[in-house]
Amino acid sequence: MRLFLHQVRTEQLVYWRSREAAVFTFIFPLLLFVLLGSVYSGHIYGVPASQALLAALLAYGCAMVAFAGLSITLVLRREQAILKRLRATPLPPITYVAALLSSTLVVFALETVALFLLGRAVFGTPFPARVGSVALLVVLGAISFAAMGVGLSGLIRSGEGSSAVVNLIVLPMAFLTGAFGPTHHYPRFLRAVGDVLPLKYLVDLSNAVYLHKQSFWSQGTAIGVLLAWGAVGVVVAMFKFRWEPRET
C-alpha cells in the first residue's frame, strides 16, 4: 500500500510536470469545449447546445486522458527503458500498473470537475443532478479506456510514431461518435462505423446521466459495450504489452 501511494504520487508529479502531455490531454478538451460552445448555439437533443457539448466533451476528455495520453506515455517509457529500469526495483509490476491506472482516474476526475466548473462559469451550464452516476461514469470510462490504452501501447512499435498513430485513432473516433457534436445528419454508413466504436457508448452514457438525469445503472447497453471494449484492451495487453524496448 505504501508503494502504491508512493507510485500514484510519482505518476501525478510526472504527469503535471510534463507540460506537453498535460496540455495535450487535459487542456485540449477544455479548450474545445469553450471553442465549440461559442460556435454552436440554440438547442441540441432538446437541451441547450452548451450542455450537450459538455456531455460530449466529457467523453472526449476520457479518450484523451485515459486512452491517448496513457498509451503514448507507456510507449515512450517503454522505448526509453524507464519501464525496464523500474522492473529492477522492488516495486511489483502489478502495483505499478494499479498506480498508473489510479493516477489516470485521478486526472480524468479532475478533468470532469474542470469541465463542469468551466461550463458553469462560461456558459452557465448546471452542475449534474446525479453526482453519483457521473462518478460511476468517470470510473467506468477511465477503466475501459485505460485498458484499451494499455493494449494499444503494446501494438505501437516506436516512440516517434506513437502520437501520430494515437491521433489517427482518437480524432476520427471522436468525430464519428458525436464527441464533437451531434452526428444525426452524417451519412448512414459513417454513423454505422461510429456505432461500433467505444466512445459512442461513453457519449451515450454521458448524455443519459447528465442531460437526461437518468441513473448510471439504467444504461445497461452502454455499460456492457464499454466493459467489452475494456476486455478487448486487457486481452491485447496480455499478449502484446512489453516492459522492454523493442529490439532494433
Added chain:
Amino acid sequence: MTAISVRGLRKSYGALEAVRGVDFDIEEGEVFGLLGPNGAGKTTTVEILEGYRSRDAGEVSVLGHDPQRPGRDFRERIGVVLQQAQLWPTLTVRETHAVFAGYYEHPRNVDEVIELVGLAEKRDARVKTLSGGQKRRLDLGVALVGDPDLVFLDEPTTGFDPAARRAAWEMIRSLRELGKTVLLTTHYLDEAEQLADRVAVLREGQIVRIGTPRELTTGDLEVEIRYRRDGEEILLRTSEPTRLLHELTAEAVARGEELERLEVRRPTLEEVYLALVQEDPE
C-alpha cells in the same frame, strides 16, 4: 562469501547462441569485470543475473537467490545501471532520487547519495538539462539510493569523453570503499585494468581468460624480435627472448654482419587483448 556463482550458463536467441557455457564466481566486496567486444554476450549474461532474462541451461545464484525467480528481497539488495535507460526528463535530480528511494525498505539518505555521485550542484536541475556524463551519474545515484549490496554496471562509460570517464572511474572506485560487490561490463581494456579486481574476457559467448588484470595479459606475452635481412623484414615471436636474441646476435657477429633495424619489443596489453578476442578458440 560468494556473491554470484555461475555454472554452465547458456542462452540462445533463436539460432544465435549468445552465451555458450559460462562459469565464474564473484566474491563479496569484489569488483569483477566482464570484458569483451560488442556481441560477446556480456549484456545477456548480466541481464540474466539481474533477473531480466531466463536462461536455457546452467546454475546461477545471486546473493543466494535464483534471479529467474526474483523476489522483493532480491530486488532490495541489487542496484542496476542499464546500458541505455532514461529517467523522467521533467523531474529534478533530487525528485528522481526520492522516487527511487521510495521503492526500498531501507533507502540511504537522498542528499548523501546526490553528494556521493557529485550532483550536489545539480540537485534542483531537471533531468533533461543534464549532460551525458551527469545523466550517467544520476543512473548510478538511483542505483545506490536503495543501499544495495550488489551493483551491476553495464558499460558505465561508453560514449564518455576522457574527463568524464576519469570522473566515473573515481565513483566506481568509491563503491569498493563502500564495500559493495560490483559486476561491471566494458569493452575497454584500460577500464577493466583500472577498476576490476578480476576480469573475465568473453568472446562469442565463452570465457577465454579469467584472472586479475595482470594475469590476464602476462601469460602468453611473446616478445617480438624484428630485423631486416637482404631487404626483407623478419619477425620472430618468442617466450625466451634472451636465448633467441643471443643466438641471433652470435650468428651475425660470427658472420661479421649487422642485424639491420633490430628491434625487440613487448606487445602492449591492448595488443594481447585484441589477439585474445580475435584469435580462433581452437
